[in-house]
Amino acid sequence: MSFAFDALGQHLWRSHWHLVAHRNELPSHGDFLRLKVLDQEVVVFNDGGDLVAFDNRCPHRGARMFLADHGRQAATCGYHGWTYNRGEFLIPERERFKSCQIDKVDFRRWQTDWAGDFLFVSDRPAQPLVEQLGGVLPLLEDISFGVTGRHDWNAYAFECDWKIALENALEPYHVPLVHPGSLGLLDLQAGHNEFHGRNSVWYAPVGNARVARSLARVSELFALDFQYAGYMSIYIYPFTMISSTHGLSYSLQHFLPSSQAERTHFYSRMLTMPLHSGRDPAVVASFLASTAATNRRVFEEDHEVCKRVPLDTWSPQPPAFASDAEEKLIHFRASCRDVQAAMAHHGTDL
DSSP, X not given: OOOSTTHHHHHHHHHXXXXXXXXXXXXXXXXXXXXXXXXXXXXXXXXXXXXXXXESSOTTTOOOSOOSSEEEOOEEOTTTOOEEETTEEEOTTGGGOTTSOGGGOOOOBOEEEEETTEEEEESSOSSOHHHHHGGGHHHHHHHHTTOOEEEEEEEEEESSOHHHHHHHHHOOTTHHHHOTTTGGGGOBOOOEEEEETTEEEEEEOBOOHHHHHHHHHXXXXXXXXXXXXXXXXXXXXXXXXXXXXXXXXXXXXXXXXXXXXXXXXXXXXXXXXXXXXXXXXXXXXXXXXXXXXXXXXXXXXXXXXXXXXXXXXXXXXXXXXXXXXXXXXXXXXXXXXXXXXXXXXXXXXX
């Protein structure tokens, strides 16, 4: 089967819901984050308490409104001063726009929906969010209600296709060789996988007894309503992963298609969890800093190995030689086959 450059990625971006933010990452008016996918830039913006999602282009002449990946600023275009604020555009010399319907001006927006306090966006969703998430929805809700904010942000281009990068994240078979001094120190056991439609979850006990005891002691500092006392990796089809060890923080990762071949827009964020009342955040500062540094090291190690894998090695068919540690990868490919078959049936650009 031949298809236009990443028709699968383009179709998945248009037709699915995508987790883009947690409510507590953007608590104040003017807080924003920006994600690049294909040839678009999606901005999530706190507009007077409402989180809205729109294309990062001023509707006047198309200039980018936001140049940073995240921060807090007015939604003001640096070209002509158009400003979006509390649901409307403030336009300098508005009276000069006599020959157009200036009152109808707006961004190109994405639809939004919520899974607990996790915000999802979509262009033209093929199904409601609750149906896309299926049985993984209660898990996401349980996690989301405990998140207090964001500790770390990491973004760069993986020099490989998004499917290569994502499949690497889906299988633990590579961990002992690629991550011996980082993720491998946990000595993760085989655990088990759960599948919810096209989504999946891997639960794995921590085999390193010393590390497990240390994590248990740190856990006593946190006020957690939900916790898996091991390593948990959640895959939200098609582009998103959430992982955590003992539920003390959560790493939210995106493997987004690029308009350039053999490139992936990679993002990761470390989401924080609440401490018991009266606990000084300083007591976990070094733990959070160490966790963030380890996460970054893991992603860099993943990037280095993924650069070795050219796109023409990928197929929607299961690998000819696959271990039982690659079960989630095989499930991902089956999902991609289903989507490609539906695209072909409906005449989508293949």
